Amino acid sequence: MASGFIVKRNQYYDSVFLMGVNSRLSSIDGVRKTAVLMASEKNKELLQGFDIACPELDAAQPNDLVVAVMAETDQIVEDVLANVDHAFIAPEGKERRNSVPTLEDALAQQPQANIVSISIPGEYAAREAHKALDAGLHAFIFSSNVSLEDELALKQKAVENNLLVMGPDCGTSLIGGTGLGFTNVVRQGSIGAIGASGTGLQEFTSQIHHAGSGISHAIGIGTNDVSDKIGGLTAFTTLIALEANQATEVIAFVSKPVGPKMLEKFENKFKACKKPIVCCFLGAKELPPGHTNLVYTRTIDDAVIAALKYTDQNTLPVSVLSLTLEEKDRIEQEKGKWDKKQKYLRGIFAGGTFCYQSQQILKDEGIAVYSDSPLAPEYKLADPENSFSHSIVDMGSEYFTVGKPHPMIDGFLRKQRIKTESLDPQVAVIFLDFILGYNASPDPVGELIDAIEQAKRNAHARNAHLTFVASVCGTELDPQDMDLQIQLLEDQGVIVFTSNAKAARFCANLVSKERDQ
Amino acid sequence: MDIKRKIEIANEDTTNRLIQGDPVLVDIAPAGEVIPGLEDRMVLHAGPPIEWDRMCGAMQGAVIGMVLYEEWANTAEEARKLLENGDIKLAPNHHHQAVGPMAGTITVSAPVWVVENKAFGNRAFTRQVEGRQQFGDYSDEALDGLRKWRDVWAPTLTIALEKLGGLELKPIIIQALQMGDEVHNRHHAASSLFANKMAVGLALADLPKDAVLPTLYYITNHHLIFLGLAMASGKAISDAAHGIEYSTIVTAMARNGTEFGIRVSGLEDMWFTAPAPKIKGLFLTGYNDDDAGLDMGDSAITETVGWGGFVIGGAPGILSLVGGTPDEAIAYTREMRKITTAVHPTYLMPALGFVGASMGIDIRKVVQTNISPIIDTGMAHKDPGHPIIGAGLVRAPMDCFKQALIAFGNKYNGR
Amino acid sequence: MSENFEELLSNPLVVINLGLIKFSESLEKQSVEVLQVDWSPPADGDQEMIDLLDALL
Known part of the structure; x- marks a missing residue:
């Protein structure tokens, strides 16, 4: 087995793009495995299996690109590394007409912007998000691996400035029909949703669509928002926003079960809300009692059925859990x-x-x-x-x-x-x-x-x-x-x-x- | 007011000054008569300050050449002794409103171009551009070129220029950029345009044929004659943008063959230096990479104001000299947009859809993006006594910009 | 207090996308105005410089 690598100084690519390159390289005959990554300390650890440790790799910086190849023969390794540039030619037009190198440039060039979407490595995400909030923009933060301290600071700043911070670790948001991150295309309607999980929101919104109804807004809050430390800052902000939103008649909340402290907070907020609420705590052992305007469920499908009952499009739900x-x-x-x-x-x-x-x-x-x-x-x-x-x-x-x-x-x-x-x-x-x-x-x-x-x-x-x-x-x-x-x-x-x-x-x-x- | 806001305002002012710069050739005169603070037995040199014993081979050769040219010594050995003993003063051009190509040496009797920035009234000076002494060749043959300039070409051109009543340089630069020059190492168009104008001046002047003909021959065959004028223009433009409180814009990039240095508008006369980088490029026959000295010269003043490497995408002809492909050249030019504050409204590049030259290098953007300015440049030998050996591309060292940012933080942050 | 949110919920989004180009492309497909930032780690990850830039840029 042979292996080799090259370092290209100062060539930064986003991780998704590099994955495409990686898959193009790894499909070459005789290649066992490849790694195409930016030389951050964390990424460098992934090169351990390649038997290529050396000072040049140690010296590589987060802006340096590393391509490592393990293949059946030295010749294959050599050929792959020599022709690596071909794999970087994206299938479609590489040169974007409209792009800028920094958030500052973007803010200057696009003063109409009302939201920033952040999907960069987590260690840098908070820094950019703070800048966006300071400029008065809402933030959708797809990046994960942001510390809870940073998340709390961001969300406190957002609360002070009446801004919305979706995430970190937020996969999905649908705002007035526009999808940020991983989203399904669904009919617009009167059901609003708040979700701590991206796929949970995707399933909920898709099911609502299948049932013939529609979504006003579906706001992701990020995995950690409902933790005791963050205290649901984004969840409660979103609740207020959807309560005031004319397009929204009923609000669904989808999350894994929360701790007792948070549950009490949620109960109080839900009870104070003027609009009906369907709260789905996925797999919760026990559900609180609920009342006329507040229903608890344990599955997304039940949440869908419950939400539909509050709308005038109360058609028969398509999905009934018992088997035919x-x-x-x-x-x-x-x-x-x-x-x-x-x-x-x-x-x-x-x-x-x-x-x-x-x-x-x-x-x-x-x-x-x-x-x-x-x-x-x-x-x-x-x-x-x-x-x-x-x-x-x-x-x-x-x-x-x-x-x-x-x-x-x-x-x-x-x-x-x-x-x-x-x-x-x-x-x-x-x-x-x-x-x-x-x-x-x-x-x-x-x-x-x-x-x-x-x-x-x-x-x-x-x-x-x-x-x-x-x-x-x-x-x-x-x-x-x-x-x-x-x-x-x-x-x-x-x-x-x-x-x-x-x-x-x-x-x-x-x-x-x-x-x- | 918030410091960021103050910086933005200062940078806008600095950028506007750079854009408004309006260089005009007003005179050609012996350096000692026009350059402030230039004394007898003093040699001005390129780049940040440096003592004799730390100068690289090429610069030492060039300084020896000037000592011989001024007849302060009769032999190279004598010249060397004077310099080692400190009997000759050394100072950077940039401290005297001047710039010089490669070693950039200027002494009292050498005639210099005098360029005035009409928008702000300040003046800048550059010596003649030639292919030998400024690269460290101090042979009598090399010095002969300096003497001809002093005795024939410069005085003749002075009279012709007088007839013309000065010469506006901005229109020449604008045209040259649209004719495939990048106004640092490629001046085929600019030099021709310049020669056209001066030819008229020479015809108007009542001068003997034995002065006019060699001068006409000189200006019509010297493809790089405009480099001196471009450098003086760059210096006149950037000096008018220097000294603005809170400005993070670079007002000089210069190299002495040992160190690369930058100056920043809001940081007074401080230099931020790092070891001079090695140039990547092509060599003239008979030379190779092992012969090459490190980056040298004040000519990066052209990049400082948005020409040279910054517009290389619009000047593919230069690639035969410095190497690389047209696509790479365009990529460099696009990249410079990321570290600058503006695009110039009239310095346009047809090949890039008439987009303006990126200018106003912001040290914050350089550090943030980790992209440093690209410079296309000539190459000198590492040892004294050689002419030009090649040309290529080089990046300004990132460390200069980081140091400048630290100094800026120390001076302004928390004020 | 909720005016800010109502503005977000009832107006078209104008997005600055920092990072994955895919996200920009999917917004463009939805006819959303989006400006892509081809982000790279600031100052090549040099923390002293990042702190300074935070204060000055």
Whole structure:
């Protein structure tokens, strides 16, 4: 095995762009692995497996580009490194007509700007966000790895200046129909939403759309906003904003369960709100009682149904969690094809909220699920790379995505995992989620479909049958063709749901204990 | 008022002064008669201040050449002794409203171009541009070029200029930029335009043929004659923008072959220096990378006001001299927009859709973006006694800008 | 107090996008006015310089 690298001084690229380059390089024949990254201290650690440590690498700075290659022969390494520039030529026009090097320049050039969207490395995000707030702009902060101290300071500044800070670690916001970050295209309507989780908001807004209703605004607040330390500063600001907003008739709140201190705060704020509130605490053990204008739920689907009841478009919800007769038949058919060893469910997820919600639904059905992000510590996978018993992994978590593209953008990580699971004779069901919308992969299903087909063939070769279940989060208005995406899956025999909760319920019935007898 | 606001106001003022600069050639005269503070037995040199023993080979050679030219010594050895003993004063051009190409040496009897910035009334001075002594060649042949300038070309041109009543340089620069010059190392267009004007002056003047013909021959064959005028123009323009409180804009970039130095408008006469960088470029036949001295000369005053490397994208012809591709040249020019405060309204580049030259180098933007100014420049030998050996591209050292930013913070932050 | 928010919620967004170009492109597809900042780490990560720039820029 041969390896080599080059350092290019002062050539900064964003991480998503570099991922594209990485995938172009790693697809070259004879190449085992490649790393294309900016030489920050954190990134440099990722080069350890390349056997290329040297002073030149140590000296490389965060603005320096490093390309490392490991391949079968020295010649291949040499060729790849010599022609590396070709991989940097983006498929479409590289030169942007309208771009500036710094936020200061942007503020000077675009005085009409009312919001800044920040997706730079977390260590620098707070600095830029402060500048934006000082200039009177609202902020959408996609960057993660921002310290809680920095987050608190930003949000306090925002509160003082009547500004909105969405994030850090905010994946989604829909403001008056405009999507920031990862968003689905949904009908406009009267339901407002506030969400601590990006995929949770995507699922909620998509479901509302499927039910024939629409969204006024869906505001992401960031993963840590509901922590005791931050105290829900953005959540409460948003609540006030949506309460005053004429377009909004009902407000939904989607979050993982919060601590007792925060729950009390939320209760008080919710009770004081003049508009009806639907609060979904995903997987909460117990829900507070609620009243006429305040409903608590444990799943996104229930939150959708509850929210619809407050609107005049109170049509029948499309997604009811109990299984239809047809679906029950399908379960029996699938089970009938399994061999004696097959019994386990393996979820390979891109969306963190889906991973969480699915575990909760399975748990409600009495099925214990292991995970890298488990509901309870005793169900933590010892090694995220190796599933155990029933498992669902969140492949969008930091463990999997450091230096690699998020599975919502690129299917590479999940492809590998599907193969691994298909070789385990005890696996009966592989459960996937697909997320459509702006900024997600242009063809999420297409990226995995070969792997699904291969996995089915692997099982078939040992006279077994793998059942694939998938949930698709998206709408027919998304840039990806949703109908075609679903068709592709169904052509491969994948059982598809447009609700993750429903898909999880289906899976629970597939692997429930009674079948073992 | 908030310091950031004060800086913005100061920079706007500085930028406007740079834009309004209006250089006019008003005279050609012996340096001792016009340059303030230039004494007998004194040699002005390029770049930040430097003592004899720290000067690089090329600059030492050039200084020896001036001592011989002024006949303060009869041999190179004698000249060397005088310099080692400190019998000859050394001072930077920039401390005397002057600039000089490469070693940039100026002494009392050498005639200099006198350029006045009509918008603000200040004057700047530059010596003649030639290909030998200023690169460190002190042979008698090399010094002969200086003598011809002193005895024939300069006095003749002085009379012709008088007939013309001075010569506006801004229109020549504007035209030259649209004719493929970058006004630092490529002056084919500017020199021709200049020669056209002076030819008329020479014809108008009642001068003997043996003065007119060699002078006409000199100005019509010297492709770099305008470099001196461009440098004096740059100096006259940037001096008018120097000394503005709270301004973070660079008003000089200069190199002495040992150190690269910058000055900043709001930081008085302080220099911020770093070791002179090595130039990447092409070599004349017979020379290679091992022969090259480090970056030298006051000519980066042209980049300081937005020409040279800053407009190289509009002057692809220069690439045959300094190397690189047209795409790279355009990328350099676009990149300079990121570290400057404005684009000039009349210094335009047709090749880039008539966009204006980026100008007003802001030390804050340089440090923030980690992009330092790009300079295209000639190359001298590392040892004394050689003519020009090549040309290429070089970046101003980032450390100069970081030091300047620290000094700026010390002076103004928390005032 | 909520006027600021109502202005945000009821007017078209005008976005400055710092970082991922994808985000700019998706906003352009939605016909949103967006100015891309091709951001790179300030002062090559030199903390002393970053602190100074915070005060001066």
